[in-house]
Amino acid sequence: MNVSEPISAARQRRSFLSPGAYVPLIPPVSALLLFFALPMGMMIGLSFETTLGGFGLSNYQDFFTDDLALDGLRRTLVMSGLVAISVTVMAYPIAYFLARSTTRWRVIVFALAIAPELAGVVLRTYGWLVILEKNGFINDTLISLGLIEEPLPLIGNMFGAVVGLTHVLLPFGILSLLTSIQGIDQNLEKSAQILGASRLSVLRHIVFPLSLPGIMSSFLIAFTLSASAYATPALLGGIKFKVLATMIYREVLVLVNWPAAAVMATVLLVIVIGIAFFSTRAENRIVNRLHVR
Amino acid sequence: MKTFHYLSVISLALGLQGAQANAQELIVNGYGGPYGDLIQETIIKPFAAETGIDVIYDETGSSGADYAKIKATGGNPGWDVNVMTAAQSLDGCKDGLLEPLSLSAVPNLAFIDPGLRDLAGECGAVHELQYVSLLYRTDKLDPAPTSWNDLADPRLNGKIVLPTFNNLLASQMLQVYSAMAGNDANDVDPGLEMLTKLAPHALAFEDTSALMDKYIREGDAWAMPFYSGRAGGMKNGGVPVDFIIPAEGTVPLVATLNVPVGAEHKDAAHMFIDYWLSKTGQESWALAYQVGTARADVDLPADFRAKQVTTREDIQKLILPNLSVTASRLPEWADRWEREVVPAAN
Secondary structure: OOOOOHHHHHHHHHHHHHHHHHHEEEEEEHHHHHHHHHHOOOOOOOOOOOOOOOOOOOHHHHHOOOOOHHHHHHHHHHHHHHHHHHHHHHHHHHHHHHOOOOOHHHHHEEEEEEEHHHOOOHHHHHHHHHOOOOOOOHHHHHHHOOOOOOOOOOOOOOOHHHHHHHHHHHHHHHHHHHHHHHHHHHHHHHHHHOOOOOOHHHHHHHHHOOOOOHHHHHHHHHHHHHHOOOOOHHHHHHHOOOHHHHHHHHHHHHHHHHHHHHHHHHHHHHHHHHHHHHHHHHHHHHHHHHOOO | OOOHHHHHHHHHHHHHHHHHHHOOOOEOOOOHHHHHHHHHHHHHHHHHHHHEEEEEEOOOOOOHHHHHHHOOOOOOOOOOOEEHHHHHOOOHHHHHOOOOOOOOHHHHHHHHHHHHHHOOOOOOOEEEEEEEEEEEOOOOOOOOOOOOOHHHHHHHHOOOEEEEOOOOHHHHHHHHHHHHHOOOOOOOOHHHHHHHHHHHHEEEEEEHHHHHHHHOOHHHHOOOEEEEEHHHHHHHHHEEEEEEEOOOOOOOOEEEEOOEEOOHHHHHHHHHHHHHHHHHHHHHHHHHHHOOOOOOOOOOOOHHHOOOOHHHHHHHHHOOOOOOHHHHHHHHHHHHHHHHHHHHOO
């Protein structure tokens, strides 16, 4: 046994080192390079193109000295952060219920949880428009109940965009948390309860720390998709709420200024990659500190 | 017998090839919805019946998205004819993305108003002429508005809808108000000042004409700038509205047909454009879509002519900005719009 293990490990190393082991990777890697890395590289290259046909940093200088562009970046980050938090907070109890419940409600809740994905994003956003607008369902109800006199500004601002995006992205949060919670050994929870831990204590000291990778995934997915979302902020955010995605739309399709759009897209890409990198590192540190691995 | 068999096979193959050559194909890219249906009925079906050319109508994308595709593919977007605006036509022609159209290839170009041909440049065939009209609810506004300044009338406070800068109407409104102030239409300081004044009175700012449509249709808004074609369609659809060219005049929306340089079926594309520019094509399109025409020799009813731009005199009354200058100044206007008009909005 002591002899066979090193031999087996050595064989495994050899098989990974042999060129044949990498052959199956060639098609997906080629596809990624061709359809993802190359266009991305071209976009980044375009961001350095100057109006005179040369290359330089002037487009970046324009972006970082333009208060409107920086406001758009700030709004994008704040909106995405709020959406990521609200998606994760709302998705957690639903995912926990789905992971632990054995009742027939589980199927119904699961269907309801992923139902938003069955309708297109524009359709869903228009649904919110009907609910949140000045003469929409919420304002009409509140006015008819005598709770308010003037309609509340529920759209045409960040609130509308966050509500719409939370609805659109909730299924992603639920699915990533569900996978994570399902992976937690239920015996740990049972053992803690046998030893006298309350339900809340089990959730706090066992389920929550062990589901941190799922929480981070939910947060990152919601953040990334919000940061690049166009339709919902454009329809629910209104004229004063410009985010980078809506600004990129204008640069590409209205002003035909592709280098400026490429700068915005590159800045967004770098920020999202940076947040993903640091979040993952933070998650690893927290998990290690909690000794849950 | 064997030789006869071979000859039969060869003849059949040649025959098939010939049949393929006869069944030419043409891909036309334009707008969707009711516009697409009208093109199918009014232009594409009669053209296909007359020429035997099989036309595929691609209605995906807005004009901005379509132009972006032409630009991104270096003039090879996968279609042969494109419906565009004159400004895009000029820009694409300058960048070598669109094919110049000659009189020999498209003989009916000779009947298009020379001023509008110059405006659209050598790559664009002006097939349709709309204008920015002042649309208003006839059941709400008595007396009816007569001037662009009436949009600032206190009775319209909270009852007007304005375009966002993503909508071409926005830059055209800047040009209208600037020309009214005696400026060149592309010197838009007065326009920005007026739109900033109007912004707090706006019920909403919208990206597209389709989104603006519902406010006036449902009676939430009583007046707004709107393209004459859509305004005519709304009026004919029974909505209590009317549309006018205010006393100070207006700017046109000049639509063009273009051929990308990489188009596969250029001959068929030229035939299609020529058909649309023909007297019959222009008459039926003008009546179907309720738009004006850049061809002066068309026979159209007097009541239709009263509402549309159909004669040289009508065209000469329009404010015709230099579209190349407009295109070059758009980024600056967009920036000022964000800084001046948007903060004034509610």
